[in-house]
Amino acid sequence: MRSGLCAERCPSRYDADCTEQFLRVWWHQCRRRLSALGVGVTEIGHNWGLVGHAWAVDFLTHAIVSNQHAHAYLLSGPRHxxxxxxxxxxxQALNCExxxxxxxxxxxxxxxxxKNNYPDVRIASMATQAAAAKGDEGTRQRDLRIDTVRTWLADITLRPYEGRRRVFILDDVxxxxxxxxxxxxxxLEEPPPYATILLVAHTAGDVMATIVSRCQRIKLRPVERPAIADWLVAQSYDAPDAERCAAWSDGMPGLALRYAANPDESTAIQQQLDELLGLSQRSFSECVKWVEERNKAFRxxxxxxxxxxxxxxxxxxxxxxxxxAGTHGQLTWVDRQADVVRVARGTGxxxxxxxxxDLxxxxxxxxxxxxxxxVLEHLVLRLPDRR
Structure with a gap:
């Protein structure tokens, strides 16, 4: 039987799923148990600098307090x-002084x-793999290769050099x-007791099932729009811009910040929307030329x-x-509602x-x-005529 203050309630690393609702319940149970034992938990409240996802932060902090953190986590969710x-x-939490x-x-x-300058934390991803490639080979790589994983895990059998735990982070799993x-x-089958493996993926369903089954899963969902807008305002962005960028981000705080911090990117987005609106009105030859340009960029x-x-x-x-459909859902492109309505009427x-x-x-x-x-030719040819 597992030891620790909340051992009997802590989900096993082999659980089929650790949903947000399940983790919330487990956290509240732990909190009551810790409080009954006189262990203070109110100080474990700040959100690690994240926007939203308080339930995940609370779950992880209490797992650390009760010494019941898993040997491997799979963090999934949309980009940004x-x-x-x-x-x-x-x-940081596992090694903070x-x-x-x-x-x-x-x-x-x-x-x-x-700064990725700590010997007990190792990070690998498609970006680090591309950076280590020779010439333009990195731009052609589509998969994480075995050499990258072996290099990343090369010294996992060694105990921590400076910290309390060794942490291995792998993105694009x-x-x-x-x-x-x-x-x-x-x-994952025989992890060292002093190592924590953090796997990051956009969708857990795209990861090998046997890997998923050996990790504790934490699925992050889009953050509510008002929370993102308030966060941007707190960073001195104007309220109207903050609300617009929060809407554009579709619940992704990282994307909202990028839009707010880079006016040129906001302009580029508007240009892409204009291009989309005009693309269905172009001639076949113009569409083919457009596809050829994107094909070259992709390659x-x-x-x-x-x-x-x-x-x-x-x-x-x-x-x-x-x-x-007339459902009056929350729109992403709130500043272009008139265009949305016009296209919707002509499309259906x-x-x-x-x-x-098709997209x-x-x-x-x-x-x-x-x-x-x-792929792009087929997509453009199926673009609805907005008339």
């Missing part, structure tokens, strides 16, 4: 929702972890090759820009679908729904190494 920041904060279960952010250890995933699996290593464009399109067409529910499906399929095909020229 805060997964990587949560992983970094957990690494203050030892309060909350990262102070000011001690030497916390500062070095943020859904892009592991089979060989890399199997190498990871061997470590030149600008895949993330193309994925961002497709995500923007999905948000636009979701607004169109919601408006066409069925066409908007079909194109949303999701195109994104999936590109991530599975389909020919970008053919």
């Amino acid at each position: 929702v805060g997964k990587n920041l949560l992983a970094l904060r957990l690494a 203050q030892q309060t279960a909350n990262p102070c952010g000011t001690c030497r250890t916390c500062k070095r972890i943020v 859904e892009r592991l090759t089979d060989g890399a995933a199997n190498a990871m699996l061997k470590v 030149a290593g600008e895949q993330n820009d193309i994925y961002a464009m497709l995500t923007l399109w999905q948000r636009w067409w979701r607004d169109v679908l919601v408006t066409a 529910v069925e066409a908007a729904a079909h194109f949303l499906h 999701a399929l195109a994104t999936k095909q590109l991530r599975e190494n389909a020919n970008p020229q053919l």
Whole structure:
């Protein structure tokens, strides 16, 4: 039987699912138990510098207090929702010199972890793999390779050099090759008692099932729009801009901050929307030329820009679908409602729904190494005529 203040209530690392609701219940049970034993918990309240996700932070802090943190966590959720920041904060909390279960952010250890300059915290991702590649090879890589995983885990058998625990953070886990995933699996089956492995993925369903089953899952969801807007206002952004960027972000704090901090990017988004609105009115030859330009960009290593464009399109067409259906849902493009209404009237529910499906399929095909020229051509030719 597991030891610790909250052992009998702590979800096993082999649980099928650790949902938000389940973790909330477990946390409140732990809190009552700790309070009854005279252990103060009110000081474990700040949110690790994250926007939203208080339930996840509370769960992790109390797991640290009760010494019941898992050997491996799988953090999943949309891009820019805060997964990587949560992983970094957990690494700090496990090694912070203050030892309060909350990262102070000011001690030497916390500062070095943020700068990726701490020997007991190792980070790997598609970005670090590309940075280590020779020439332009990094721009052509689509998967996390076994060499990257082996290098990342090379010294996991060694005890901590300076801190209390060694923390290994791996982003883009859904892009592991089979060989890399199997190498990871061997470590998860027999992890060292002093190591914590943090895996980060956009969707847990895209990760090898045997890896998922050996991790405690924490799924982060989009943050409420008012919380993001208030956070931006607290950072001295004007309220109207904060509300607009919060709406554009679709619940992603990192994206909202990027929009607010970079006016040029906001302008670029407006230009992409204008381009989308005009694309269905272009001639066939103009559409082919447009596709060729995006195909070249994709093959030149600008895949993330193309994925961002497709995500923007999905948000636009979701607004169109919601408006066409008359459900009065919360719009993303609040500053372009007139355009949304006009397109919705000329498109209709069925066409908007079909194109949303086409967008999701195109994104999936590109991530599975389909020919970008053919994928984008097919997508543009199916773009509804907004008349």
